[in-house]
Amino acid sequence: MIKAILIFNNHGKPRLIRFYQYFAEDLQQQIIRETFHLVSKRDDNVCNFLEGGSLIGGSDYKLIYRHYATLYFVFCVDSSESELGILDLIQVSLYSVYTHICGVFVETLDKCFENVCELDLIFHMDKVHYILQEVVMGGMVLETNMNEIVAQVEVQTRMEKSEGGLSAAPARAVSAVKNMNLPEIPRTINIGDLNIKVPSLSPF
Amino acid sequence: MALKIVKGSIDRMFDKNLQDLVRGIRNHKEDEAKYISTCIDEIKQELKQDNIAVKANAVCKLTYLQMLGYDVSWAAFNIVEVMSSSKFTYKRIGYLAASQCFHESTDVIMLTTNQIRKDLSSPNQYDTGVALTGLSCFVTPDLARDLANDIMTLMSHTKPYIRKKAVLIMYKVFLKYPESLRPAFPRLKEKLEDPDPGVQSAAVNVICELARRNPKNYLSLAPLFFKLMTSSTNNWVLIKIIKLFGALTPLEPRLGKKLIEPLTNLIHSTSAMSLLYECVNTVIAVLISLSSGMPNHSASIQLCVQKLRILIEDSDQNLKYLGLLAMSKILKTHPKSVQSHKDLILQCLDDKDESIRLRALDLLYGMVSKKNLMEIVKKLMLHVDKAEGTTYRDELLTKIIDICSQSNYQYITNFEWYISILVELTRLEGTRHGHLIASQMLDVAIRVKAIRVFAVAQMATLLDNAHLMTGNVQRKGICEVLYAAAWICGEFSEHLENPMQTLEAMLRPKVATLPGHIQAVYVQNAAKLFATLLKNQEGNTDRTAAQETSQLMIDRLPLFVQSANLEVQERASCILQLVKYIQKLQQKDVEVAEEVIALFAGELNPVAPKAQKKVPVPEGLDLDAWINEPPSESESEDEQPKAIFAKEEPKHSRARHTEVDEKELAKRREARKQEQANNPFYIKASPSSQKVYQEAPGVEHIPVVQIDLSVPLKVPGLPMSDQYVKLEEERRQKERVEKKKKEKKKRKEKRGGRGKKHDSGPESEEDITPAHMVDIVTEEMPENALPSDDDDKDPNDPHKALDIDLDKPLADSEKLPVRSHRAAEALKSPAEDGDAESPASQEPKKKSSKEKREKKKDKDGDRKKSKDDKKKKKKHKREEKGEDLFGGQADEPVVQSEEISEVAAPPASNAAEVSDLDFWLSNAPVPSNAQEAATLAAEAAPVPEKASGTAPDSEPDEPEETDKKSSKHKKKKQKREKEEKEKKKKKKHHHHHHHSDGGGEESVQNGTVEEEEPLPPMSNYCLLAENSYIKMEIDIQGNLQDGSQVVVSVIFENKCDNFLKTMEFNVLDSLNSKLQRPEGSGPHDGLSVPFQLPPGVSNEARFVFTMQSIVMPQKLKGTLTFIIKNEDSSTHEKLDFKLHFTCSSYLITTPCYSDAFAKLLESGDLKCSSVRLEGVNMPFHHLLARICFHHHFSVVERIDSCASMYSRSIQGHHVCLLVKTSGQTVSIDAKCDEPTLLGNVLDEIKQTFSQC
DSSP, rough: EEEEEEETTTTEEEEEEEEESSOHHHHHHHHHHHHHHHHHSTTTSSSEEEEEOOOOOOOOOOEEEEETTTEEEEEEOOOOOOHHHHHHOOOOOSOOOSSSSSHHHHHHHHHHHHHHOHEEEEHHHHHHHHHHHHHHETTTEEOOOHHHHHHHHHHHHHHHHHHTTTTTTHHEEEEEEEEHHHOHHHHHHHHHHHHHTTEEEOOO | OOOHHHHHHHHHHHHHHHHHHHHHHTTTTTTTTHHHHHHHHHHHHHHHSSOHHHHHHHHHHHHHHHHHHHHGGGGGGHHHHTOOSSSSHHHHHHHHHHHHHOTTOOEEEHHHHHHHHHHTSSHHHHHHHHHHHHHHHHHHHHHHHHHHHHHHHHOOSHHHHHHHHHHHHHHHHHOOGGGHHHHHHHHHHHHOOOOSHHHHHHHHHHHHHHHHGGGGGGGGGGHHHHHHOOOHHHHHHHHHHHHHHHHHHGHHHHHHHHHHHHHHHHHHOOOOOOHHHHHHHHHHHHHHOOSSSSSGGGGHHHHHHHHHHHHHHHOOHHHHHHHHHHHHHHHHHHHHHHTHEEEEEETTTTOOHHHHHHHHHOOOOOHTTTTTTHHHHHHHHHHHHHSSHHHHHHHHHHHHHHHHHHHHHHTOOOHHHHHHHHHHTTTOTTTTHHHHHHHHHHHHHHGGGGHHHHHHHHHHHHHHHHHHHHHHHGGGGGGEEEHHHHHHHHHTGGGGHHHHHHHHHTGGGGGGGOHHHHHHHHHHHHHHHHHHHHHHHHHHSSOOOHHHHHHHHHHHHHHHHHSSSHHHHHHHHHHHHHHHOOOOOOHHOOOOOEEEEEETSSSSOOOOOOOHHHHHOOOOOOTTSSSSGGGGGHHHHHHTTHHTTTTTTTTGGGGSOOOHHHHHHHHHHHHHHHHHOOOOOOOSSSOOOGGGGSSSSGGSOSOOOOOOOOOTOOOOSSHHHHHHHHHHHHHHHHHOOOHHHHHHHHHTTSSSSSSTHHHOOOOGGGGOOOBOOBOOOBBBBBBTOOOGGGGGGOOOOOOGGOOOOOSSOOOOGGOOOOOOOOOOHHTTTTTSGGGGSSHHOOOOOOOOOOHHHHHOOOOOOOHHHHHHHHHHHHHHHHHHHHHHHHHHGGGSSSOHHHHHHHHHOOOHHHHHHHHHHHHHHTTTTTOOHHHHHHHHHHHHOOHHHHHHSSSOOOOOOOHHHHHHHHHHTTTTHHHHHHHHHHHHHHHHOOOOHHHHHHHHHHHHSSSSEEEEEEGOOOOOOHHHHHHSSEEEEEEEEEEESTTEEEEEEEEEEEEESEEEEEEEEOOOOOOEEEOOOOOOOEEEEEEEOHHHHBOEEEEEEEEEESSOOOOOOOOEEEEEEEEEEEOEEEEEEEEEEEEEESSGGEEEEEOOOOOHHHHHHOOOOOEEEEEOOOOOOSOOOHHHHHHHHHHEEEEEETTTEEEEEEEEEEEEEEEEEEEEEETTTEEEHHHHHOOOHHHHHHHHHHHHHHHO
8 A cells, every 4th residue: 555645846845745544734744844854865876765754654664765856756655565666656767677667657747748847746736636646546556557547647638628627718818917017027937938838738 | 697607707817726826835935824825815715706617726726735734624615516516627626625635534525425426427437537536535434335335336337447446446445344345345356357457456456455454364365366476467466466475375385385386487587676576575475484394495495595686786776675675584484595695784784875784784683693693793893883873873783782682692602792792882972772781781680690790790890980981971871771780780799799899889979960760779789789798798707897888888878868869869768777777786796687688688580571461360350340339339338349259269359457366467478478479470589489490490500600611700891792702713613622522432432423424514503502501581471371462463453344254155234235226227238237236235145155256257147146046056955965865974074065065054155165275275286195196096996886985085175185186196287377277268258168167166076077187168058049130058957956847048149239029938848848837828838038138148048847757868849939129120030949858967966975876886776887988089087077067977086097976867866987998998887777867878978979
């Protein structure tokens, strides 16, 4: 079982949290901080396993993490999961492929967001959740075939589009106008650029 | 209204969406909290609007804020609103928010039940998917109970996308609502063989999770998983299965034997590291479970260790880590194989990665032996010096202590060395583990009597140098050691070299800076020391020394009397007064030493930590009973206690005696003494009780010290453990030389035997004798302590509730709650929609486990069910008749046929399941007992009477028996894999074959027919008639319940694209045989078939025929009429057929004991006949299987190429066969009480074999 999936950046800012066991919000934040503390002090060339934090799990639980660009992907799992399998699930490693399944999660993000970066996760947390839901469900790995996952995500995105999406174009136009008043115009443009990318989510 | 909507959407334009919110937060880095609180206010406004799009947008933003740690549970109701939107986009947002912030105590969850149910049955698979995903995160016991049945239906959904989600979520449902496990399990099991790999993987996942917690309930699935393991190519699934086997093998060693080979193959063949690693892990688990008495597995261990070495040597830190992890598992049972890689592991201690260093340390723990302990600890001590971080150093320290103290100091040959190590460890800077070292010192000193002299000397030195430890603030942790030092010096003060000096050290003013609890020990033990000193000094003629000692105490103790610590103060003032009194007596020249010593007499024995828990409750003592009545019923207060303890001795009752006379007191004292003698917890004044020192008879007689002379008793100054290493080496060398000398002598005496190998071989464990005669006192446990170790189990574990026996048949009460009719069910075709479609919920009868298993393999539940029923009836009848035939034998617990045992009683079905597993497991090759095989062969005389008379009753359930048999056919193991695959194919492809499979199983039960080679697929169903619309296949079976009836099962298969209805089945009766028609219908009326057939669907109907005579085969003409209905028209059609009743179809497979069989043959009532078959080109067991299958015989006994078989007709004729084969010729000698029947049966057998 996977007990929790945490994604945070190099500064410990959460980008996605998914607990498969209930923790109150403050405890969740505490767990994130503790996990960040444990993970961030490790070199990049040491192993990716950590024997659990004190808040989450206990002796049977392990933290399996990968450091990917500016992000940490941390899975808290118990002994029923294969350590190498989970690593592969997060991301293909550069030097060896353990399970011969593609690095499902990050690769899928990469495909769905076209070269995913931290900004994509920041602004589209909901979409990342939807992708994750196709990989892991209720703490158990649902699908390991990347093509299948991408296909399902795509169909659902299309469905959403056909319904007009959550924020239709006019709203975005208005909000863009609203943002003009903000002091940092250059940044808004920058991010606006990113915004334009959103509708063309699945171009393959 | 319309205006309002327009207004809403205009408002919406000005709403922030998620991206705006995120951007806003990023732009307000300095006052984030304030910004967010205004955002939350906005969100609250948005949630008040009617527009669902606005609400959804707000909920989406809330989800983001929840991630940042804001509690959004106040919006739970709005989340539910968004969840119930009909638009997928909004629904998805709602469910996401719910899955992030709902939990069991969210009260709005109960409002969601109907919404979720609606979504689950939505025609859009993604609505269903979203609902399942959400539900998996917030399912509550109530939701689980209400929705279990809906989810179970989804497990058979047409879309694999839904199926896999439904399967996976079942695990959550089981956890919350354990009652659903048993009804849902058959279908879950069925999903293991789902054509979609994702669904299959999900099912494996769920069962693995279930089995991990309660493995014993899933042992019966082992064959199925084995099949999956050998057929699956999905590494993810394989890993799960292999992990599962790892959990199962400890329960069933035979499973392990079976696994070794395929796992070894996988290890050799796979290139996926994760798979390799899990295989190695499971092989290790297998080897652990087999650890006793399987010498030929050293190859497997070697393979594992070698593969792990490769992992550890890999540059990939992850592999290195896991390699070490797995290595530590091998270590537990096969330390020798790991010890040879000591170099590698010690190397890992230097790794830069702390995780790896810690793993390597773990490994060291198990790698020590008497031989290398000192060397390893020396290495670790070096690391302690080098280690930079305190955490790692502390870890090292605890490991050193763990390593040395493991299994009762098993590996320590020289305790002086160990004490020196402990003393050296006290010099560590800033360790937190002073108390650990202290407790070790205490433990060793108390339990190893021989070391006390040395320990006391060392401790005295420590006390003397206490300033080294107390001086530095950094070293606070370590002063705990002084606690131990003081106690040891006081308790064993008789061994002190210079007690006066130690006493002085203990009473130094500096001691007052120590923590209170240590000071308390100092004071107490100073008193002990004082007592010893007095005793020594009173022996002298000079009395002044004793008085000086007293004066010292009186001078120094006031310091402690002023202590702020209560306990120190209390003890000090007590002892001070005592000493003052002693001093007074001394001045009067009174001898006081004896009396003072008596204060501290007696020995303290170590008590096991769990001892208290293990004291059994004495008989008759009810811990829950009131000692005093509850206060409300105060009237009978005086009598009550007596009533409870009436049966006990009066002394136990805590009656309130206000005055007790002298006699009574004496009596009580006596009783107490007796009680104490029997009480293991009472620390006795004299070490007389033998049970404490069970391992060392007559402890008192053991000399206190027996130290090898090569080890100097006292090392000047603080000890250097290294010296001991050197000394130990020398000692061992010397010992070896001596031993060799002795051996030589012996050999000379024996005139030089063959003992050469002892000469040069490496020193073995046993050769190393400990330097001291060490008497390790074991920890005390109460008498008749309960051995159970269930104290580790967590009573709150949710998985405890899932410890459910899955093999037991389902009871009526276990149905899942069903909610009337739903759209989902209507979608299914009427044929499939039978009772059996949701077997658990609607099946009224108890099902035997076997049937359950069969059921899940067969999709056409309805037909299957009817068959099952029929079979059940048959079995029932058979059981009754069995009793007739065998008299009392039928009552015997050993049941010959699995089927009988299944029907006999519900609990027996479980046994049958187990025996199934037994059978599967017994296929593993077992070292054969050659002698037994030989005798068996010798008994294989062709005369059946003799064979059956001498051979033991064949009991297929008995594993030994099958083992014996299987040992004869070792080769079959390789073939089994193939066989299993084939079986699977059969099951999958056609229901007919399924039936044949049942037949195969039957023959197995009665003999060992199927063991050797895969049997060709066989089917009982043969084509009856066919045209372009419909196909009919039939199977004819005798009716067990009525001797004159035959049941014809007909499968109707619709081959056209139209609906078939109003089918009517009619047969022209003959004189001998009649179709049974319902009452009131004429002799020529047809029987209507009780179902309609949609296109492509098949279903089964049964017709009963009454027979007058069964000795001749029969042929009947018949017609089937039906209506083909398409959209605009319907046409009548008919199909003619000829029903052929063979004599074999009047026979019923009946098991027979070999002795009953022999009796039958001896009776002489039977007529003989025989037949010869030429050119039969098939293995003997195939031949037997065919006879069993097509002609309903069972094998009574089989010896090599000769078998006796038995069957009975529906009218009770016995038919016995003796089948022999040589080359391509098969001869069948047959006996029967009805020669015509026999002749016909033999003809039919002949025909069967001429066809193939």
